Amino acid sequence: MADDNSSEDSDVENQNEFAGVLSKWTNYIHGWQDRYIVLKNGTLSYYKSEQERGYGCRGALSLAKAIIKPHEFDECRFDVSVNDCVWYLRADSIDSKQSWVEALESYKVESGYGTGSENSLKRHGSTVSLQSNTYSTASGSSFKRSSRNIREKLAEIETFKDILCRQIDSLQKYFDYCVEDANHKLPDKDNLPVVDFKGEAITFKSTTAAVIDTLTHCAELVTQREESWHKRLDKEVDRRKKAEALSHSYFMQIQKIRTVHPGPDLEEGPHSVLADDEFYDAVESGLDKMEEEQELRERLKNGPAIPESPPPVSPAIHHRLWPEIDRTVTEQVAMARMGIGECGSGWQLFAEDGEMKMYRREEEVDGLVVDPLKAVHVVKGITGHEVCHYFFNPQYRHDWETSLENMSVIENISEDTVTFMQVYKRIWPASQRDIVFWSHMRKLPNEKDRDGPDIWTVVNNSTEYPEYPANNGKCVRMSLKVCLMCQTRVNPPKDGAPLSRSDVSCKITYCSVVNPGGWAPPSVLRAVYKREYPKFLKRFTAYVINQTKNKPIMF
Known part of the structure; x- marks a missing residue:
């Protein structure tokens, strides 16, 4: 039971x-x-x-x-x-x-x-107690010899005790005979036991001396063991003090790493010394600093606007990148024209502000967040051609792209196609990023009963140039695929009044997939997307409105 x-x-x-x-x-x-x-x-x-x-x-x-x-x-x-x-x-x-x-x-x-x-x-x-048990067993083995010596000495004392007891018995028996003889009670004096007092005295002295020596030896062994334990205790105290000092030194090194900005290898990677929330705080602070710099630059900006000068014309259709450009533009425009329900399941609404709605799908490639993003926004007072013009033209890019440190045109393929090399400002603790991509702008053919009269698009896509190898130096190469599709809507004025900017609006569809290249915490990247993408669209469209408010409408 x-x-x-x-x-x-x-x-x-x-x-x-x-x-x-x-x-x-x-x-x-x-x-x-x-x-x-x-x-x-x-x-x-x-x-x-x-x-x-x-x-x-x-x-x-x-x-x-x-x-x-x-x-x-x-x-x-x-x-x-x-x-x-x-x-x-x-x-x-x-x-x-x-x-x-x-x-x-x-x-x-x-x-x-x-x-x-x-x-x-x-x-x-625990493993600590297991080690302690093992240590105790090992340390006990070092005392086996001393323990055996004590047992042997105790056995000797037991033997000496037997010898003394036999001597006492012999003496007692002799004294009893002597007492009976003194009282005349001893019938046969010939049977009186013979005792060798000299021999017994020598034996008694030797036995008692051996007992004393043995006890002294036992006391020495106990003292040695006590001293040994004291030494071990002192060593353990020293060891713990050294461990505490080492732990403190290690802690100070970690604090130093956190205080002094180390190199990219220590800052970014799966074993980053910063927790995800600390990583995000640092990135957020860097982005805030970029915005402050942009605001200061806008306040200090005076004088007439830079005159527009179109890039030299070249036949893009004969360029080596044209098959890739034409195929990618066709695919991205088709994706941009699809509704949220048509694109498949998984889209999540993660930001909404008036007319603007932003969706994303959570996806990772080799542990890196590459969430596809789609935004729909309606802005009054501007046309699709104007939005794409300022998004595509290199001379305006520094004005609205606040994260750029350096931008250069690698090749003017044609008036509607350019390849760029861009280096972004470093946001500690992430490594600095760069990118090489082509950008193509075109007016799209109208789809009957679906699109408005005026549709423009700009598609950016990463590419490779042997003269600009990836991950060469301090920068990590990122990649992207972006489609900006803009449809102009016109509300004809009444009574034959001239068309004004209050009569036009632009529906913007923005799709992007960005691969950051190097490692960063997924939660941080998604938090940055949630914060930065809506701000980017609002900032860029506000820039276009400010640039076009006193200019003729561009269709």
Whole structure:
């Protein structure tokens, strides 16, 4: 019966166990590592792997006063903290993370922690305790000889005790005979035992001296052991002091890394010393600084506008890039003309401001976020030709592209096709980016019963030039595919009045896919997209309105 009950109890325990593999943040050197996490009896413990579970856990937390907090940006991450101890955990999917969070919260609610000793943190055979046991066994072996010597000396004392007892018995028997003889009670004096007092005295002295020597030796052995333990204690204290000093030195180095901006290899990568939220804060600060610089430049900008001068004309149709340009433009325009429902499932509305709506699909390639983005915006007072003109023309790019550090035209293929080399301002802690791409502008043919009378598009697409190799130097090469399609809408004025800018508007469809090239936290990139893309469209369209308000309408 006892065996049956114990097996039933073990089955109940196994049913209450929740376990699986999660990524756990270890340190700044090794970053995220897979660990086998077990939730059982109100205790969260972790092992290096499921196979090492029998060797003891590497750490444990009681859920009695634990705080479970999902991460703000990373949808697969959650933190478990008890006082100053925090475990940073990450699941491989949103559903897995949600299951873990619900399991942890349910244990806190159902178990009623904090009242009995059974709910307190149980001792686990951690690797530290395993090492301590091994160390104790090894250190005990160093005293086997001294322990054996003490046992041998105790056995000698036992032998000496037997010798002394026999001597005492012999003397006692002799004295008893002497007393009887003195009282004339001894019938036969010939049977009086003969005692060698000299020999017995020598033996007694030798025995007692040996006892004293043995006890002295035992005391010396005990003293030696005590001194040895003191030495080991001193060594352990020194070792801990050195470990604390090393830990403090390591902490100061980490602080130095955080304070002084290191090179790109240390700043950007899967083992970045910055957490995702710190990484995003740094990127956000850099973007804010760029906006402030742009505002200052606008305030200081005086004098007449730069006169427009079209680039030299060349037959793009005969250029080596023309097949790629024509094919890409056709594909991107077709995608831009599709509605959100037609493009397939997965589009999410992530920003909306008046007439402007922005959608995205979450996609990653080799661990890099390349979310396709689509925006629809309606702006009054400008035409599609004007929007595409200022978006395409190189002479205006520095005015509205606030993130540019340097821009150069590699090749003027024709009046409607140009290849660019652009270097973007560095936003710490990310590495600096550059890009090589061609840009093509054209007026689109009208599709009956669908498009308006005037439709223009600009398509930008990454390309390669041997003279501008990728990832050569301090910059990381990024890639993009952008389509800006603009449709002019005209509301004819009444009573034959002349057409004014209040009678025209432009429907803008903006599609883009950007591959950042180097590593950055996915949550950071998506947060930047959510912040920057709506601001970009509003800033650029405001720029076009300001440039065209006193000029004739361009169709």
